[in-house]
Amino acid sequence: MRKRWSLILVGIFLMLLCICLIPYVKKMNATFPxxxxVNIHFTGKQADIDRIRDAGINMVRTDLFWSAIEKEQGVFDFNSFGYDELTSELEKENITPYYVLDYSNTLYEEDGAFIQTEKGFKAFDRYVDEATQRYKNKNIIWEVWNEPNIGLWKPEEYYKLLKETAKTIRANDPSGYIVAPALAGLSEESFVWLEELFRLGALEHMDAISVHPYRSWAPETVAYEYDVLRELVEKYSSKNVPIISGEWGYSTENGWYDLHLSEEEQATYLVRMLLINQLEKIPISIWYGWENDGTDESNFGLIEYDTGNPKLAYQAINAYSYLLADYQLSERIQTNSSDDYVLKFVNDNKEEIFVIWSVGTTHEINFLSKGQVYSLFGKKLYFHDGSTLEIGQQPIYLITK
Incomplete structure (x- = not known):
């Protein structure tokens, strides 16, 4: 009898152990999401969340401001600022939260943009502990700070923050993903800062490398910089660490980067940014941002400031999401010019969609596949009969089914 009860207790113990390990096994076997x-600066706007969902956007990036959550030492209030409501709304709509753990807090640091004291580091870790305990088991993407390389952070100081923060996240939320460092730009200067961070061992504490590849020129130029970054990763780690585009946008504000982009040009760059990231096997593309911000970081948005009217960029991302739903990128088909992009997408039924554009001037190419052509905004244009096809800087969709 005693032996029998021992076997039963061992069985119960093994069953409970397996249940406890399920989240960890899932995480080990899962691919990176x-x-x-899209980047947002609001909480509590259900109508906007609905429009984000309707556009086929499945991730929302926003800051969990430490200073807004802890206004009195040791008292953490996520509800008043709307983070509980936002998390619930995103979960309901099956949109993945992408939460940035930042910035400093003047309760602990004189400089509200930086952490430089041991007291500040320990307090930040308590805030991370509270956040990741509260929102655990929701497959959240946790980002450690935002653009530390353009602030006061030295690589060794940021490494200390990353290491401790990652330890806390992994202890509290096995379903979560850790991304860092939200690198500002892909310039020579930013790569120097990043290499020092990698040399310290940072790659062991992140599930993906987040970068912000802003530029005043065409999105396709990012391919070279991604190659440089991949070489840097291979130099310091044997792990397969994905690169994600954590923030990238183009503004219609006159004079931004000395550009004067129209809404149509912004929409063109948006879709080409998404497509080139797919071609470069970048699993996540976060557009900055959801709404024009008035006179501050103005006119990056998919919708207008105050009125909420959709810009052409919103229509373009809606068409992109709708037309390419359930399709996977198969290959880039070469033409006579390296300026041309012909991307072939295929679904499970072997049906094909081609997305076609050029970074050069408008011209014709020979394209044998027949199909219905749609504009950047999803408007039905004409049926292509398999002869020559006119292409330009604005992507078109050719559906063969």
Whole structure:
């Protein structure tokens, strides 16, 4: 009898152990999540969340401001600022939260943009502990700070923050993903800062490398910089660490980067950014941002400031999401010019969609596949009969089914 009870207790113990390990096994076997996201600066706007969902956007990136959550030492209030409501709304709509753990807090640091004291580091870790305990088991993407390389952070100081923060996240939320460092730009200067961070061992504490590849020129130029970054990763780690585009946008504000982009040009760059990231096997593309911000970081948005009217960029991302739903990128088909992009997408039924554009001037190419052509905004244009096809800087969709 005693032996029998021992076997039963051992069985119960093994069963409970297996249950406890399920989240960890899932995380080890899972691939890094993918999708298209948008950066927001609001909480509590259900109508906007609905429009984000309707556009086929499946991730939302926003800051969990430490200073807004802890206004009195040791008292953490996520509800008043709307983070509980936002998390619940995103979960309901099956949109993945992408939460940035930042910035400093003047309760502990004189400089509200930086952490430089041991007291500040320990307090930040308590805030991370509270956040990741509260929102655990929701497959959240946790980002450690935002653009530390353009602030006061030295690589060794940021490494200390990353290491401790990652330890806390992994202890509290086995379903979560850790991304860092939200690198500002892909310049020579930013790569120097990043290499020092990698040399310290940072790659062991992140599930993906997040970068912000802003530029005043065409999105396709990012391919070279991604190659440089991949070489840097291979130099310091044997792990397969994905690169994600955590923030990238183009503004219609006159004079931004000395550009004067129209809404149509912004929409063109948006879709080409998403497509080139797919071609470069970048699993996540976060567009900055959801709404024009008035006179501050103005006119990056998919919708207008105050009125909420959709810009052409919103229509373009809606068409992109709708037309390419359930399709996977198969290959880039070469033409006579390296300026041309012909991307072939295929679904499970072997049906094909081609997305076609050029970074050069408008011209014709020979294209044998027949199909219905749609504009950047999803408007039905004409049926292509398999002869010559006119292409330009604005992507078109050719559906063969």
């Amino acid at each position: 993918g999708g298209v996201g």
